[in-house]
Amino acid sequence: MIGKDWIASSQAPRNDVSEIGVVVSVHKTGCEVLIDATDKPVFCLIKSDKLPVVNDNVVLEKREDKYFVKGILERRNLIARYDFYKERHQGFAANIDAVFIVTSANREFSINRVKRFLALCDGQDVRKVVVVTKIDLEGNVPKINIEGVEQININSLDPKDVGRLEWRGTALLMGSSGVGKSTILNTLCGLNLKTREVQGDRLANKGRHTTSARTMYFLKDGRRIIDTPGVRIVGVEGENSSSRRARNRK
Ligand SMILES: Nc1nc2c(ncn2[C@@H]2O[C@H](COP(=O)(O)OP(=O)(O)OP(=O)(O)O)[C@@H](O)[C@H]2O)c(=O)[nH]1
Ligand SMILES: [Mg+2]
DSSP, rough: OGGGGTTTTTOOOOOSSSSSEEEEOOOOOOOOESSSTTSEEEEEOOOOOOOOBBBBBEEEEEEEEEEEEEEOOOSSSSSEEEETTTTEEEEEESOOSSSEEEESSTTTOOHHHHHHHTTTTTTTTTEEEEEEEETTTOOOOOOOOOOOOOEEEEOTTHHHHHHOOOOSSEEEEEEOOOSSSSHHHHHHHHHOOOOOOOOTEEEEEETTSSSSSSEEETTTTOOOOEEOOSSSSSSOSSSSSSHHHHTTTT
């Protein structure tokens, strides 16, 4: 059961608020917002200046049975990337306590990619954990030796391993496609999320994301965890930001 604490720190102007909710998933045409913790999320069209991201606390307006996101409450932090193709920032999620950068131990492992994901957390007050998956398939598990960054090696299919992922509040799973983000959630919460099939020793449909939307799930104890579609090209914050320095450190 989810508590109402997610709006406790709300700075919304209560008198002209119709409803306040938390964004649980973001789609092309709108987002799903949980208004009442015990209820189902409602689909909302977006009327705010900024685009809401998962775990944003939002102010809603209801008109003729349709919900609109009218505003976004102040964010504690924002994990975002710069999309060089669309030439704009794209938010992953807000108000995050721990970022799990998921990468597999196999031949597709790249320390540069890990650093690019880490750069998305630059300047944000979040715990950074690199989760190396598929250790059951690979004898050589890479060691990521970066100050301030934790590392956990797991087989995402093993509940004991996945149980070692600890966090308070909200965790965000990020990483390339096929590394095992949704598998972690399935093992952790007994969900039945779609995961990518394996053909022989290769992943099927290489290059396509199996997860299609950023979605937040609630654990029974109130903690939250966000699954995201794999990111193929990671753009980092604008050219004058500290993220560029991180990128250049590669
Ligand atoms: N043996 C083994 N297989 C794993 C492990 N983690 C993930 N897999 C498999 O890898 C495949 C891809 O996993 P997914 O969970 O779909 O990967 P994803 O990161 O969610 O991928 P996208 O949704 O496309 O971003 C699935 O067939 C999983 O069963 C692991 O630690 N060990
Ligand atoms: Mg997935």
